[in-house]
Amino acid sequence: MSQTLQYSSRVLKRFSFLKTDKNFINAALQSRDAQFLPYHDFYPFCHKADMSKLWRFDRSAGSGGMHQSILNSFLDSHKPRELVYLGLIPPKDASAVDTFEYKRCVGTPLFAIDITQHAHVIPDSNDVVKCQDFRHFNDLATDESSLLSLGKMMLHWLATHKFCSMCGHENEVIACGGQLHCPNDECASNGRITNVSFPRTDPVVISAVTNVNRDKVLLCKHRLPSLRDPKRNMYACVSGFMDPSETVENAVLREVWEETGLDVLHVDYVTTQPWPFTNNIMIGCLAVVDEAQPVDLGNDDELMEAKWFPIEDVRRMLDSGLDSYGLLRDPVSGIGLPNDKTIANRLIRACV
Structure with missing residues (x-):
């Protein structure tokens, strides 16, 4: 098999059926394993010390607890379209016992978050650089570039599809950013196939x-x-x-x-x-x-x-x-x- 192209690796198990399970989403958000990939104007951040890796927030002990208060502040104030469930990163060691698990679905929960309107969440520029140049994209490891691609596509879709295409009513974000729903009972979309919209590609x-x-x-x-x-x-x-x-x-x-x-x-x-x-x-x-x-x-x-x-x-x-x-x-x-x-x-x- 040829080498996997940039943005193309299967790094996540998406378990897409879980995004409508509110108990799963709540458990994943509060998990000590959860990671949050921040985007600013639809672009993520890279480690200055290692440009092959995306920078992310996490609650692990390795972050020294510094991310916890910032994450809690964001989660308390964010708008629904600023948070997207991406999937679970499978554990490298199949025998790992401390990894997040929900109904036999195991892995590190990963979310994309849009911090554009949350200045206090922007990471310290001494440690990171905004990844918005093709030279940065080329430096990313293939798995990391694939995460960049998924988060960017999802957040961009949410930001550009705020209103129902049939009645103009503001869409409701559901399934933790994975779907959009028109809540207008009088919309012509109601009573037809569905009034739920899915991400476009x-x-x-x-x-x-x-x-x-x-x-x-x-x-x-x-x-x-x-x-x-x-x-x-x-x-x-x-x-x-x-x-x-x-x-x-x-x-x-x-x-x-x-x-x-x-x-x-x-x-x-x-x-x-x-x-x-x-x-x-x-x-x-x-x-x-x-x-x-x-x-x-x-x-x-x-x-x-x-x-x-x-x-x-x-x-x-x-x-x-x-x-x-x-x-x-x-x-x-x-x-x-x-x-x-x-x-x-x-x-x-x-x-x-």
Whole structure:
């Protein structure tokens, strides 16, 4: 099995059925094992001493009791949408006897908390740094990045879906941040399938494009990132949101044609990656096209350039070192490719 991509590991047992169990939530919140991952403007914090780890509040003896009063203050004053149950972190030692347990579900309870409006909860900047730069995200261990992704997605969803989409009434947060409910008895949603909303994730197809002989790769330079910072000079894959009632294969065909003017002959699924910037699931594919077709960027203005590169050149680029942007910077062409934390890198490697 390939190395797990950033944001993609199964570090938690979510036990999602427990989020509606108020007895479980209360027990988990008060557990001496409970940990709380703080977010400020949807970004968490890293340890300055070890940038591979997220900083979190806990009630353990190892924190010296310093977190206890801060946590109690937050829990006494927070709004429902500022607290989300994420899951239980399984014990490393299966024989551990002191780990939190509820109805045979065992592990360390983990919650995400939004401290944006709670200045007194912001951790000391001498110990931590706000994790809001891709260089920070790349430094995180894969398990830690996966926790970052889940908490960020959940808190962002709660903050951007405050009102019922049918009647405009303010939603009620239920299931410890895992669901939203319209409490308006007159709402048209009542009496239908359900008036409960669930977290959204937006599917995006991302495709590396190769030719029939598999000896060339089409690399694409996206317009908006290039205009924001021309020095990045990054080339990557074709990508775009799926449309309603569209299969993954048809979305790949559509996106490749819209962005490059090329008709796809064949599509292979490769892998997926959650992408918390924001709330996407990237569905990675490999598209094969006839390179005799002319590249046409005139249908959509997303790309600044799309050109064929021989496999040998792409292999060299993939073997390049990281630059200050966190890109693989080819010393020959000056082109930057996505690093190995990304699904784009995985897809390009699948071509070579």
